[in-house]
Amino acid sequence: MLSIRKIFSKSRSLEDGIFFGAVEKILGFSPKNIDFYKKAFTHRSSNILDEGGNPMNYERLEFLGDAMLSAVIAAHLFNEVPTGDEGYLTKMRSKIVSREHLNELGKDLNLVQLVESKVPVQHFGDNIHGNIFEALVGAIYLDKGYDFCKEFIYKKVIVPYVDIARLEGKVISYKSLVIEWCQKEKRQFHYDIFEDNGINGERLFGVKLSIDEKVIAKARASSKKKAEEKASQRAYFAFQEKIDKK
Missing domain, CATH: 3.30.160.20 (Double Stranded RNA Binding Domain)
Incomplete structure (x- = not known):
């Protein structure tokens, strides 16, 4: 007869395997350190602390992912629009990384399905979708480095959504x-x-x-x-x- 500890261990292993498979499907490659991604999908309401007693949730990864998105998209625009001045490039980047657009990206990938939270999904605001997307980008950077992060952004953001001509006419606010x-x-x-x-x-x-x-x-x-x-x-x-x- 299995002990309670062994049953719990098997349950956690199965849960981790399901999470790993879901993340791998979204990414298109195998994660190296799944812990980065667990943090990317952990809402602050879970009240989880790391070994150092620090809050373990997606908010710091969200900050990092936002910076990586801005850098990769800025470089893309710089190369694609050689005649664009600083004001033009800044405005175009803002359109691509607008909260509305990032929320759409998060919804398209159905990222909220993996969020660990004590708050019911229906109580989340729309911004949760974009926040998790940014956190996921941050997790990719920490796990696999800049090149993988850049490739993910090109595949999920730039190729399907960045149409320079269409964006020029898009109103942000x-x-x-x-x-x-x-x-x-x-x-x-x-x-x-x-x-x-x-x-x-x-x-x-x-x-x-x-x-x-x-x-x-x-x-x-x-x-x-x-x-x-x-x-x-x-x-x-x-x-x-x-x-x-x-």
């Missing part, structure tokens, strides 16, 4: 676009933000965007930032012909 236009045209603008309880008592934020003391657009969303962006998008389409001439 409608709010920034509207504010820039208002400042250039010397128009007064104001975002009036208020709490707005939605259906079933859901906490929402309402926004009224006024330009020259006239309400141009209204919007509601789950955060102030999202509501402002949605209202700005509607204002943009109301003034698109004038804004695009700037």
Whole structure:
């Protein structure tokens, strides 16, 4: 009869094997040190500490992955667009590594399925997808080095998603676009933000965007930032012909 310790050990080995296989499928190569990837998929709510008593979660790897993404994509743009100045290259890189885009990448790879957390998946915000993607990039760098990290970024980000011509016309922030236009045209603008309880008592934020003391657009969303962006998008389409001439 197996002891409790042996049963537990076998259970952990099986669990590790399943995790290893899932990570290998995402990466397209075999990890050398699976512990880096375990950390990349560990949410801070798990409250796990390493041997030194330090929090063991993906947040430090997220920082590292963000830097690696920026470096690889910056080098790619530098080589692909030799006529682009610093401002152009910075703007294009921002479009590629925008939070919205990274969230899409994380969702496409279904990374959240592997997250170790005490928080139910449905309670995660959208940013968890992009955060885990960045942490995964950081884990690859520590595990396999720069060349493997660069190859992964090319395969998962640059080749399928980086179309220079399409990105040139992509708007990162409608709010920034509207504010820039208002400042250039010397128009007064104001975002009036208020709490707005939605259906079933859901906490929402309402926004009224006024330009020259006239309400141009209204919007509601789950955060102030999202509501402002949605209202700005509607204002943009109301003034698109004038804004695009700037």
